[in-house]
Amino acid sequence: MGVLGKMEVEVDIKCSGDVFHQLWGTKPHHICSITPHKIQGCQVHEGDFGQPGSIVLWNYSLEGENCTAKVIVEAIEEENKLVRFKMIEGSILKEYKSFTTTLQVVDKAEITAVKWTVEFEKFDDYGPYPNKIMDFIIAITRDIEAHHLKD
Template sequence: MVLVGKLSTELGIKTSADKFFKLFASEIHELQNICGSVHETNLHEGDEWHHSDSVKHWTHILGDGGATVKWTVEYEKINEDIDPPYGWLEYVGKCTRDIDAHFLKQAASVAP
């Protein structure tokens, strides 16, 4: 019997939703240059990042600054003795903070 679950977290960011979305929609290869814990990015399903058959789901709101990032992890456990993957939420939380800090530092270096 497979046990299915879902974990979600929402994190506030100071970066615009547009910049954050663009990173994951078309510049995912840059993630390994922004987050120290990401060593490589690969497409696991589909022909290419921009192909309609690739597995992606995005919901976003565009704005001038500040947004909320929501991460959802869907998982299957092979038995009840296995804990839910809370570590994944901690991991994406750290990556989110790293990305936000990167964009804020980038904006500060460009500001007059």
């Protein structure tokens, strides 16, 4: 059995948190036009955008490498402003036995944060932690924020 892990990061943002929830939950294909140097494609393979149980294929670049991620949308919760994706195929599963990403908008007193949680199972004790993936997620969050602050 591998090692189970969980990493979280909260990124304070200056734009509306609803933008993030809506983008990732119902319009993820729009993210490609916001950050094309990181995410090049988003296609629904089964179901519909915005529906739990749908299967979505992402094409992205991580540290100069072209990668794919086929995910199942496990949850879209309007009341909690939460979206969860579970990886079912793709580049990340070469390094991890399982990988789930959750995005949640957290409204604080004067600011809003986007909380990202990755839960993973490493193949063994010596496998890598997903630090480069967390850096990638933070960079995408900043790109989306900058795009919406321009509008």
